[in-house]
Amino acid sequence: MGDDIWAGLADRFADEAYASVKGYVRTYVMHQQLTEHLPPPATVLDVGGGAGHQSFPLAQAGYDVTVLDSSPAMLDKARQRLERLPAQARQRVTLLLANGENAAEAVAGRRFAAVLCHGVLGYLDQPEPLVDQLCRCAADGGLLSIMTGNARTTAVRPALERRWDDALASFDTRTGIGVLGVQGRADTVEEISELIRSRGVRPVRWYGVWLFVDWLEFSGVELDPGDSPQLAATAAVELEASRRDPYRQLSRVFHLIGRKNPT
């Protein structure tokens, strides 16, 4: 494993991004989709799972979770956050330092009922080596859950920030500096669907993740995560939007669910 580029981002990502309305909506919406496709209990491998924001709630819901990540700093964050979980949920979490591109070996050939990979592919030059490992680590009939940048909506952010020249240039681009200040790359649902299909995983359904809260934030509107009734109402609207056209098509990230074919 090379330098830990996530060391400088761990606080901003784990503490700040997830403390926002957008962070709450993301976790909530994806949790609903995941639990609908795979009710607990089940085993989950979260590749590039970071500080465990998606998989710790799964552990609390009864899943047995392994968080695999290549960043010691992100796993430190996960360890700190783990301390705050109730003991029963804590016992259901394992943290594993490894490269996703080496996941099958790192988990010693174990196969999981669900393999998650959220917000990771976009930081890699090529998605194939990691996707290969994700598909391998899923058990027969197991779930694959990928979330990544949507290459069809790259003009949204610069347009909402009223950077019109950038917006015009970005319609046909799929790389750029993301919200964390790191160079990122986007894919299409069709491309990632094809990558998993050719590795024995059937695409089942895809969703948007956030829409309205993302657009509001880029437009300069401040949303209060402390306003619980508003937060719940917002999350309910975002969940509906994530499942329907045309809303899901406009989300800057997409969430693809696949099911591994029986051998």
Ligand SMILES: C[S@@+](CC[C@H](N)C(=O)[O-])C[C@H]1O[C@@H](n2cnc3c(N)ncnc32)[C@H](O)[C@@H]1O
């Ligand atoms: C944006 S964070 C997403 C974390 C988590 N999946 C989530 O949704 O909250 C990206 C994570 O991917 C990890 N990562 C990046 N490249 C990786 C790789 N090749 N193998 C394993 N983890 C990787 C980083 O260390 C970081 O924790």
